Amino acid sequence: MSIYYIGIDLGTSQSSITTSTGKRISLKTCIGYPKDIISQKRLGKDYLLGDEALINRLAVNLIWPLAEGVIIQDEDQALQATQIILQELIKSSLPEMQEGDLLYAAIGVPAQASIVNKKAIIEITKDFIDKILIVSEPFAVAYSCGRFDECLIVDIGAGTTDLCRMHGSLPEKEDQLTLKVAGNFLDKEISKNILAEYPNVQLTPKIIKEIKEKFGFVTDNIDPIKVVLNTQGLPDIYDITALLKKACLNLTNPVSQAVQQLVGSFDPDFQEKLRNNIIIAGGGSRLKGIDLAIEKNLEIYGGGKVECVQDAEYCGSVGALKMCMEMPDEYWECI
């Protein structure tokens, strides 16, 4: 009998897993069920996951079971979809696991996820995870960076932006803040700005996501961003530089305000230290110049130092795994 440890970052848009066997897998948190008999026959499966579901999205009913970082409540389908996604993530990352082996897991959830939601995760995983720890996602990021002293973690995900103040102990409720201004909000802003300027272009969530991930920026100096978009099927080149910057600033400004809110309500003796140790994680940390933009916004409060994590995709799951593996057995026995 072997014990396997896993760390999972269950995100609205993307989920990732890191295992004690050294494997890491990332998956879009979506599932697609065939629309009808024909599509089921063509696809040959009961459901498709992640990118496969997105590629075949015209033939499936696409479900994103998490909204704002938590499982959509009162929807059995969302619970079942989350269960399948977690099960598949584990199955594909630990193929060597045998019957009788034990699986210990830590799952990162948004800083202010409700008790109901956390319990829902415990409930849906009880059949395939032996011991489970629910941890706040920014805390998992802090653990991954080995930063428990005065620092501020800003985890910009798709559904939520989680801020968490670290001060050498487990963060409490007042140390954490969750904003609904995150990646999906940015998608809407980009779409809104482009359509306001070019009302006839055809946009899809996939096109917007691609634009955001490839060109998203908040710096002052950047080459013009020109993209090819269709208008009634006719491709044309559109300059979206100013529109994109405006949309991205709509994300960074509230984040900077939230940073200051958490800094301002902290012990005054440590405020400067906190402001000079801000760590940006999550998909939002990939926006070009986000660290400098937040630093600039903090200038009026006395300045600050912001850095982005190196591995935005796996930082949370690595932290959760590290926590699992470092926790002594006697603690595991308690749950």
Place this chain on the structure above:
Amino acid sequence: MPNTVLILPTTKSLGLYLVSGTTLLIGGVLVWSIWQQRQKSKKIQSMQNKLSEQLDNLEAQRNKTTPLPTEQNNLKEAKASSILQTSYQLAKNSKNDLFEQLISDNIALRAAN
């Protein structure tokens, strides 16, 4: 043999004078540099002797002051190693405190209605 007067041309006599002068000068310089070298090596030798004497003195002094392995000294060593161990233990304990809190949070979560 009849008296002969050796008359050398002026240039030749001047040449001879110059050659002998130069030889004398070079010889002088050589003697002076050898003397200088010997003085230098004497000086170095005396400095080396002085240095080794000082080192010997230092060694003797150190041997005189090396503490005997007394109980007190053993205690000092033990204290130093315990400080090291304590800082390690402290880091470990603070992590364990963190885990303890995390576990109790998770237990409370399971118990919550």
